[in-house]
Amino acid sequence: ERTGHPEVIFGLGKTADQTEAIFARLVEVHGRALVTRASPETAERITARFPEAVYDAPSRLIRYGSPRRSFKGTVMVVSGGTSDLPVAEEAAGTAEWMGCRVDRIYDVGVAGIDRLLAHRERIREAHVVIAVAGMEGALPSVVGGMVRRPVIAVPTSVGYGANLQGVTTLLAMLTSCASGLTVVNIDNGFGAAYHAAMILQLVAEADA
Amino acid sequence: ERTGHPEVIFGLGKTADQTEAIFARLVEVHGRALVTRASPETAERITARFPEAVYDAPSRLIRYGSPRRSFKGTVMVVSGGTSDLPVAEEAAGTAEWMGCRVDRIYDVGVAGIDRLLAHRERIREAHVVIAVAGMEGALPSVVGGMVRRPVIAVPTSVGYGANLQGVTTLLAMLTSCASGLTVVNIDNGFGAAYHAAMILQLVAEADA
Amino acid sequence: ERTGHPEVIFGLGKTADQTEAIFARLVEVHGRALVTRASPETAERITARFPEAVYDAPSRLIRYGSPRRSFKGTVMVVSGGTSDLPVAEEAAGTAEWMGCRVDRIYDVGVAGIDRLLAHRERIREAHVVIAVAGMEGALPSVVGGMVRRPVIAVPTSVGYGANLQGVTTLLAMLTSCASGLTVVNIDNGFGAAYHAAMILQLVAEADA
Amino acid sequence: ERTGHPEVIFGLGKTADQTEAIFARLVEVHGRALVTRASPETAERITARFPEAVYDAPSRLIRYGSPRRSFKGTVMVVSGGTSDLPVAEEAAGTAEWMGCRVDRIYDVGVAGIDRLLAHRERIREAHVVIAVAGMEGALPSVVGGMVRRPVIAVPTSVGYGANLQGVTTLLAMLTSCASGLTVVNIDNGFGAAYHAAMILQLVAEADA
Amino acid sequence: ERTGHPEVIFGLGKTADQTEAIFARLVEVHGRALVTRASPETAERITARFPEAVYDAPSRLIRYGSPRRSFKGTVMVVSGGTSDLPVAEEAAGTAEWMGCRVDRIYDVGVAGIDRLLAHRERIREAHVVIAVAGMEGALPSVVGGMVRRPVIAVPTSVGYGANLQGVTTLLAMLTSCASGLTVVNIDNGFGAAYHAAMILQLVAEADA
């Protein structure tokens, strides 16, 4: 509440029953609710009871209701490979639910640098950048070096072997040579979007 | 440059000669320079040649020149214990050098929660919060739950044994139960301040 | 036996057959038995044969018989999130089975500090406190700073990514800045309750 | 204060100046003070200014003043090898300073089980047991199986190679097969003693 | 062959087809074969075709044929908990298949030291001791301190949380304070038995 947004339900490890109960209470009190990491079963249950609720399978988000206000400015979500899509969409969908306009540039991994460079101007125009990548996690470093805006790095658990389920990606991002990059937990698209929304909310309120 | 600030010199592992050379070039080109992790020897050398340069021993920062503009709003730096002071001051000094107004609340560890709560209102008034803590790294979680503003967590290498030179603190902050917290590398006060300054710069430029 | 309590059966990895056999022997010899981490199958088998045995699904405990004596004083079990409930209830149920009176305060995570503070007096009145938390594991530090009684921290495996299946929580609790906190293994509600019961048993016997 | 004892100064990483200043304040306010991990330099400084302060080189403790009350009952400190002595003495000295009577049994490692068994009765008579051990950390498991009292395990950083500076010892103690053992950080004799004193304080106050 | 024993088939990750093929070849060439970690399916297949082959479900061994010679002396297998049984039996069965006489003492964990001490003389009479334990892995240290014979420690993956799937047990055994203990991989009862058999073979051949 302190932030102007109802608490978000972390769906993982909750039964459909538990999620439904919390969801119903949030809808009643706030007229809005968001579930992350929702299983198809939970989604079915919620959307059956709340027809306005929308489930997005790739991101596993259930969204309900509109934000109290729409923020000025854009959150850019860039990501490396197609396997990073669920996390990128968790970020994008959360930011939208919180009132942000979102721009997406996907599949621009650093091993094909020209694809990324082709979007340089569009990336520079965003107010906040969320860079999602797995494996060696280099994308945020390259993006960080391109913009004069806050950049948030999201490591994904995409990779195998020496990737250690994303721990390598996480640690690599934390030792990035790009100044001012901040990092969230592995696969935590939600957290990155929340931080981005706090920034746009500050802009909106400082602006008033 | 892309951000409107000259590159910052990371002093660790550089000789006084190397640092002096880069410093001189930055002063010439930008009229401003910042060194982090400067040794006393390097500081002596630089301040002897550049009398306007100021060395702050606790934070190990050498600052020179004024920011091009002063941002509206305040960066709050809170920290847990007295051993976290060097890192907190690296954050505070960097933010100031970049044009931010800084407010400091130190020695408010979570094991004495009342000391922290006494400052709740002052913390809520800041535009961006940097929370610096070692050991179990709980401070950012508590602070994160108090404010409607972006919070950046800085783990310090203060602790022993199971602390693993700050790695435990870092990982704990990354799994914080407070939404939207972002994290930087261990002892990286500089990086947190840079991210904070990017936020205030956005406020300033979006505001214009 | 040395402690005045029969050995407790660790149900994980034991077949229903194995557990039933040990259970029957304990009931015969001691008139009491406790199984932790019991699967529903095992529970069904035991309760079918021993109708007085009670299975509690959330905590996965099977309890049988009454403690030889009831200890004076209260064990307080506080926990952070709803996902920590199974572990908190393993602690609470074990303590009760051993003869302790238990008070429970759940869902008081540190990111919403006011919920926790609302119970401050009640927590201070307990004789021993068991603080159960996952993720960054900050709850025991805050609670530890509030009371003049022994506090036992129980890390849970609730979390993902940088949480490393609770290892981060465990290590964070071990480097807590609250004095005198002791820690048990991840998800080991049983162990914390056992230690708490040893304390109340000491009070009872020293008291005599 | 909440516990009836002034805050204890952790000497590691503090200058003689810093420690002296905090020490002087504690003496003034409480008439008592304790420094752990004090360097010889700091000790010299403090004892020069406060002649009543006592420095014990092996444990690196500086003690000043008497406890407000002496608790009934005994804290037993057992330890494995001679290299564990500094940690064992940190525990013993802290417990004494807090008002506990302490009994010591040192050099009773598990590879010579008869030496330990020779003291079985004396160990069983204690109210609380602190078991200090390095290397494989087996001592607390054996002791834990002998007594009907709370046992606190202290891993030490004694060992090399696969010992990983005590992390192996710590983790081994956390997975002990003795019920109800609790564990503190590596080399944290202070923390174990503090927990033990909280137990004896409870006995004393519950007793009143 | 170099050792006088045919190569042993490691069943894990091999299909019934693969195992059968290698088994048949070994039987043909050597008249003897041993499979470790055999699944029930593989066992069924092998025993159907080779009626003399014997499958032991707890140890997952399939044994076929008799050793060329029976060694003088006894291999003692001691183990801590009932969950360690499969590994202890892998050791015992392998040693027998190689020509050793085996003595077994199970369920003598260090937290109930008297059960272990009751067998002290019998353990001292063995020629080689294999000590199998999970959790904190203390058993080999205590046993090692009792005998004048080679002791081989086998860590098991029995435990949870801080046990790290047996890695903690393994590392603890490697830093044992008992002199001359050697260690094999986690759950590697086979390897310990092989080493023990090499010792008895040496005794036999040096003896001749």
Next chain:
Amino acid sequence: ERTGHPEVIFGLGKTADQTEAIFARLVEVHGRALVTRASPETAERITARFPEAVYDAPSRLIRYGSPRRSFKGTVMVVSGGTSDLPVAEEAAGTAEWMGCRVDRIYDVGVAGIDRLLAHRERIREAHVVIAVAGMEGALPSVVGGMVRRPVIAVPTSVGYGANLQGVTTLLAMLTSCASGLTVVNIDNGFGAAYHAAMILQLVAEADA
């Protein structure tokens, strides 16, 4: 010898005496020698006795004699930051001593992608590329995506905190999204150069 080059002396942990003795023998037998990680003391000793030996302080190499043949083609050494220079030069110097022509492009970190892109054509013309980088280790991924030649990645121990003395960099490079990258040990410029020289030697000999 098998490769056509004398064994190279790894100077770390060898006394000046030891290194000198081996060096003298190599010079006598092969008329050539190379020492890596030579301390200034060792270098002084060697160059005093062998005036033709050349010590290069940044790379810590002592080189003596000329390669038997000069290979066709170029080894390109690119590196990220100035702190990576010693490792980059160990690679470059070793390659030269083995008969390779070397081209160097230093200080082209990925956070300033334009500096790197400015050299794209020159990099593509090389026969083999060695990419040296510390911190997040992204440089080899970007370079790998630019060329049709074998690329060898060298992680350096440049970084702090989450960098874990280069282990993070190493693991990140191993999970690179660029196809066909191979990796050597942390700071092992020598090994990368040796592999590169084996490639040019193959070209030369296959060519003949």
Next chain:
Amino acid sequence: ERTGHPEVIFGLGKTADQTEAIFARLVEVHGRALVTRASPETAERITARFPEAVYDAPSRLIRYGSPRRSFKGTVMVVSGGTSDLPVAEEAAGTAEWMGCRVDRIYDVGVAGIDRLLAHRERIREAHVVIAVAGMEGALPSVVGGMVRRPVIAVPTSVGYGANLQGVTTLLAMLTSCASGLTVVNIDNGFGAAYHAAMILQLVAEADA
């Protein structure tokens, strides 16, 4: 493309639908395609639609089309145990698809050194050697000491316990005492083959 080969599809974690779509596009554009880590389901789907596509179950490769050119020289794939076969075949199949002639020597683990030595001459005749091994990963060290050609080491995840899913094998290969060995990620036969093909392509093009 930059390398003269179409991008290769990493099948793991892709649905049959996703893989089929990318496959169809690659076939259309390049007339060639390769899928690694293809599940049987995906293979069935692809081979039904593209009858010329060939699925090899052990290596999980789907190959389609012929290389633009066949390189001169041979890639030798040697491997340690039968469990390493899938990875060895991923390397061999990839190299063939890219235009390399491949020679295979399997089941030559270092614990039976004579089997390996029997092939010494054949191994020395290859242009590039890929050495695949699990467990302690010693094979590439021994092979590396035999040849005057580039050697690429591939660690496999074959092993248990202390093997840590191949991480031990990986790290062991990176600290090999054989000069000039380079290493790829765990189980990454594809990557090793790609590097080998880049070497033969260089030979071919430098040769022209």
Next chain:
Amino acid sequence: ERTGHPEVIFGLGKTADQTEAIFARLVEVHGRALVTRASPETAERITARFPEAVYDAPSRLIRYGSPRRSFKGTVMVVSGGTSDLPVAEEAAGTAEWMGCRVDRIYDVGVAGIDRLLAHRERIREAHVVIAVAGMEGALPSVVGGMVRRPVIAVPTSVGYGANLQGVTTLLAMLTSCASGLTVVNIDNGFGAAYHAAMILQLVAEADA
């Protein structure tokens, strides 16, 4: 004592005073003593007071007195590189002090397999083999495949980067593909020799 040998003094972390006191007591009681990891200072002190004591600088052993009996048979110590010498000599010297005849073959690393093979017969004649190696730790695997005798592997902390101070070597040896290898802690030449002596003692006593 239980083994027929006085306890051995581990010199690391003991002052010259402490070591001297224990040494004097052992000499008095047993007429024999052994110190491992003795510093030059300690050695000087001991040899000044006990002129018969012999200090060997490379192995850091101080030996005093003769074994009660000399065992039949030979302990072979083989090692990989010259840097492994201190550990190999700790093993050799300890074995001699305990009554074993020792044969040494040093500098036979697996990357030059012929040097090792040249000694194959001599190695096969030993009764027990101790194989000492750093880096990838492959030597014991190759040796283990050559002999019909017990083999003990000693990992050394020789290596850098991915070697992780010998932890990689240790884990690699534990997952060796040679049957029946047992392993001791990193750099623990003493422990390997003790195990070897227990074997020869068994041979001697079983023989009698």
